[in-house]
Amino acid sequence: MRWLSPAAALLALAWRQLVRSPRRTVLTFTGLVISFFLYTALESVLYTLESVVERTASQTAIFSRASGRGGFFRAALPMRYVEQVRQVPGIVAASPVRFYFGRGRDEGSFAVALGVEPESYLQVRDLAVTPMEAAAFVKDRAGALVGHGLLESNGWRVGEKVTIRGAGRLPSLAFTIVGAIASDDRLGRVALVHLDYLEDVIGNAGRVSFIQARVADSGIAAAAARAVDARFASLAVPTETTTERAHLAMVLSNLSGVLAALRAVGGLTLFITVLVVGNSVAMSIRERTVEIGTLRALGFGRGRVLGLVVAESVFVAALGGAAGALLAYAALEGGLLQLPARIGFTLGSDVSVVLRAALLALPVGLLAALQPAWSAVRRPIQDALRAAD
Amino acid sequence: MATLPFSYTWRNLLARRGSTAITAAGVAVSVMAYVVITATAAGISRVAVGTGDPRNLIVLSEGATSAEGSRITPPAVEAIRFLPGVARDPHGTPLASAELLLNEAIPRRGSHRGGSDARFTSVRGVTPMALTVHDGVRVTSGRWPTHAGEVMIGRLLGPALGGVGIGDDLEFASGLHRVVGVFEARGQIFEGEVWAPLEHLAAELDQREVSAVVVRVAEPLAMPALLEALKSSRRVKAAVRPEPEYYAEVQRGAVAFVFLGNLIGALLGLGALVAGMNTTYAAMARRVREMGTLRALGFGRRKVGALLLIESALVGAAGGALGAALALAFDGFAMNLMGLAFELDVTLAGLGRGLLLALLVGVLGALPPARAASRLEIVDALRRV
Numbered sequence: 167m168r169w170l171s172p173a174a175a176l177l178a179l180a181w182r183q184l185v186r187s188p189r190r191t192v193l194t195f196t197g198l199v200i201s202f203f204l205y206t207a208l209e210s211v212l213y214t215l216e217s218v219v220e221r222t223a224s225q226t227a228i229f230s231r232a233s234g235r236g237g238f239f240r241a242a243l244p245m246r247y248v249e250q251v252r253q254v255p256g257i258v259a260a261s262p263v264r265f266y267f268g269r270g271r272d273e274g275s276f277a278v279a280l281g282v283e284p285e286s287y288l289q290v291r292d293l294a295v296t297p298m299e300a301a302a303f304v305k306d307r308a309g310a311l312v313g314h315g316l317l318e319s320n321g322w323r324v325g326e327k328v329t330i331r332g333a334g335r336l337p338s339l340a341f342t343i344v345g346a347i348a349s350d351d352r353l354g355r356v357a358l359v360h361l362d363y364l365e366d367v368i369g370n371a372g373r374v375s376f377i378q379a380r381v382a383d384s385g386i387a388a389a390a391a392r393a394v395d396a397r398f399a400s401l402a403v404p405t406e407t408t409t410e411r412a413h414l415a416m417v418l419s420n421l422s423g424v425l426a427a428l429r430a431v432g433g434l435t436l437f438i439t440v441l442v443v444g445n446s447v448a449m450s451i452r453e454r455t456v457e458i459g460t461l462r463a464l465g466f467g468r469g470r471v472l473g474l475v476v477a478e479s480v481f482v483a484a485l486g487g488a489a490g491a492l493l494a495y496a497a498l499e500g501g502l503l504q505l506p507a508r509i510g511f512t513l514g515s516d517v518s519v520v521l522r523a524a525l526l527a528l529p530v531g532l533l534a535a536l537q538p539a540w541s542a543v544r545r546p547i548q549d550a551l552r553a554a555d
Numbered sequence: 556m557a558t559l560p561f562s563y564t565w566r567n568l569l570a571r572r573g574s575t576a577i578t579a580a581g582v583a584v585s586v587m588a589y590v591v592i593t594a595t596a597a598g599i600s601r602v603a604v605g606t607g608d609p610r611n612l613i614v615l616s617e618g619a620t621s622a623e624g625s626r627i628t629p630p631a632v633e634a635i636r637f638l639p640g641v642a643r644d645p646h647g648t649p650l651a652s653a654e655l656l657l658n659e660a661i662p663r664r665g666s667h668r669g670g671s672d673a674r675f676t677s678v679r680g681v682t683p684m685a686l687t688v689h690d691g692v693r694v695t696s697g698r699w700p701t702h703a704g705e706v707m708i709g710r711l712l713g714p715a716l717g718g719v720g721i722g723d724d725l726e727f728a729s730g731l732h733r734v735v736g737v738f739e740a741r742g743q744i745f746e747g748e749v750w751a752p753l754e755h756l757a758a759e760l761d762q763r764e765v766s767a768v769v770v771r772v773a774e775p776l777a778m779p780a781l782l783e784a785l786k787s788s789r790r791v792k793a794a795v796r797p798e799p800e801y802y803a804e805v806q807r808g809a810v811a812f813v814f815l816g817n818l819i820g821a822l823l824g825l826g827a828l829v830a831g832m833n834t835t836y837a838a839m840a841r842r843v844r845e846m847g848t849l850r851a852l853g854f855g856r857r858k859v860g861a862l863l864l865i866e867s868a869l870v871g872a873a874g875g876a877l878g879a880a881l882a883l884a885f886d887g888f889a890m891n892l893m894g895l896a897f898e899l900d901v902t903l904a905g906l907g908r909g910l911l912l913a914l915l916v917g918v919l920g921a922l923p924p925a926r927a928a929s930r931l932e933i934v935d936a937l938r939r940v
Contacts, residue, residue, distance in 0.1 A: 190837070193832055193836070194833060196829045200829065335617060335618055427591075427592075431592075438581050441581070445577045445830070445834065446833055
């Protein structure tokens with residue numbers, strides 16, 4: 167542990183210097199806290215958006231819809247396709263899905279129900295429900311699994327029998343809530359109902375909005391999607407099949423301009439922070455010109471003096487960076503920093519983002535100190551000792 | 556006692572060029588970020604406010620809240636066209652534009668369907684009547700699409716799709732569509748859309764219904780009669796709204812950017828303030844004797860304190876001006892967000908608030924050191940090394 171003592175000595179000296187001009191240290195520290203707070207908050211927004219694909223997109227899910235029929239929501243895919251999709255090699259389960267748009271409680275809001283084949287759908291998708299709830303859903307023809315978000319916004323409870331009014335000319339849909347889907351599931355805002363029951367209510371059957379299927383292995387998802395399309399290519403209604411990942415990545419690519427702008431603001435913030443901290447280091451060195459000259463005259467090498475100044479800067483940067491990053495984490499996770507509710511997107515953060523930001527404080531401190539420290543030790547000793555100001 | 560000449564302030568700033576430049580740069584970045592982000596919000600608002608003609612009504616099917624979810628049958632379209640109060644052209648043709656609206660994910664140039672690089676885009680099936688009903692739509696290059704598989708694109712769509720232009724193909728609905736024209740629409744939402752001949756698009760989708768009928772009302776006084784006729788008609792079950800009101804909802808998208816702009820502007824501004832305070836304190840510490848001398852020469856406490864304040868405010872203003880100039884370079888920058896195409900709109904109000912932020916940062920940051928400077932005792936200050 168012999169190396170420890172010079173390092174500890176360096177830190178102790180750096181600390182002494184920092185408390186010597188408390189006002190400057192506090193101001194520099196505050197600046198660093200603000201910068202790293204902003205940087206961490208921006209990175210967290212980017213992280214939450216970008217990890218949507220990683221975290222929530224299943225590697226094994228593919229979707230087929232009728233090609234060229236405008237939009238996912240129209241029921242244009244013949245129901246009989248489901249059987250054929252199941253026969254495509256590599257596909258282990260498939261369920262038809264039909265959209266139903268109801269009116270939400272607030273004017274202009276939607277309540278969405280998906281009609282599915284319960285048993286197949288439970289094989290296609292791992293739902294965040296208990297086995298008991300799943301079993302109850304399969305058994306009850308008028309039962310529904312309802313996302314937590316939809317439950318909350320309507321003030322519903324599991325066990326209740328409820329009705330959604332249809333949008334446009336659609337008839338109302340009544341169902342019994344047999345289970346709740348956890349809110350972190352992507353189905354957190356919809357109700358799953360039996361497809362045959364939904365068809366009875368709507369009064370027309372045989373066509374679905376899309377078919378969702380599951381492949382045996384993530385590696386063959388893209389190939390299976392192509393195989394599905396090949397099977398229906400020559401029919402009157404050809405299909406268009408994508409993997410869930412590709413679909414979500416595409417949705418995200420529609421935000422690319424904003425993501426790039428946020429990234430630019432974060433980068434600029436760090437760049438300016440380096441300059442500002444560097445300025446503060448330079449000011450502190452300027453006031454200590456004579457002192458540094460004295461140290462050099464006493465026989466301290468350039469390296470030692472350089473190390474001393476750099477240690478000071480890195481020390482305060484590390485503290486400020488860590489504090490800013492942690493504050494941002496606390497604000498985001500604690501819900502203090504949140505987008506207005508009507509945007510419908512929840513900000514969060516992740517430990518990895520905070521760690522990365524806090525670690526970035528070290529190069530920021532280093533870069534900031536390098537130039538002023540270098541010019542200080544390069545100054546001839548006699549000049550430094552003679553400096554009056 | 557005379558005031559200190561301006562050149563004195565100026566020379567002081569130049570004497571510590573590095574610090575001055577860095578402080579100003581901090582302010583500039585804050586102002587630029589603030590102005591550019593609020594310009595995004597302003598751009599979205601401009602599209603929302605600018606789209607639609609107050610003389611137009613948009614007719615959707617009953618209960619529909621958006622054109623995408625609306626279906627109007629051909630007989631209903633005919634009934635709407637000949638309602639009383641609908642304006643007519645000199646030949647007696649009703650000014651009513653039947654339109655079919657789709658929301659499609661169109662692959663960007665060089666990528667293909669099913670890939671991850673596509674942009675949500677509104678595709679509007681239209682007849683030439685759309686040119687009359689939607690004021691300000693003008694084909695700027697190429698021509699109006701007439702054949703199956705032909706489309707024209709709004710001037711903001713090309714860049715959003717990676718530089719698509721006349722002669723390129725767009726992949727949506729049942730296949731490829733050749734771009735034969737580019738149009739502008741006076742900043743309206745249409746500039747981010749694909750327009751295709753209605754009959755061919757409908758055939759392609761195997762659909763007879765349209766999404767909406769946009770009608771020009773003959774004169775303001777005809778509006779109540781037209782609304783009444785629509786309500787009482789047995790052949791048409793419809794929901795009607797003034798066209799500008801329908802598109803005003805786009806404005807919702809701006810909320811997030813107003814919020815983001817304020818947050819980032821406030822945080823960066825605070826950071827710049829702290830940095831500025833740091834340099835002003837350092838400037839004061841270095842000039843204690845000089846300030847003592849000024850006091851000894853008869854300059855008052857306030858004047859000496861004001862020195863630092865003016866210097867810092869100048870740095871703030873310079874930084875603000877630089878930031879505003881940088882932000883101006885982004886004016887008109889084309890953006891596409893979840894299918895909404897717009898241009899950044901750097902407004903005078905945004906610039907003004909940015910400059911105000913800069914001045915505020917400059918003045919507030921210098922306040923504590925300026926106070927400290929004005930409290931110096933002449934004897935102490937002169938004795939300081």
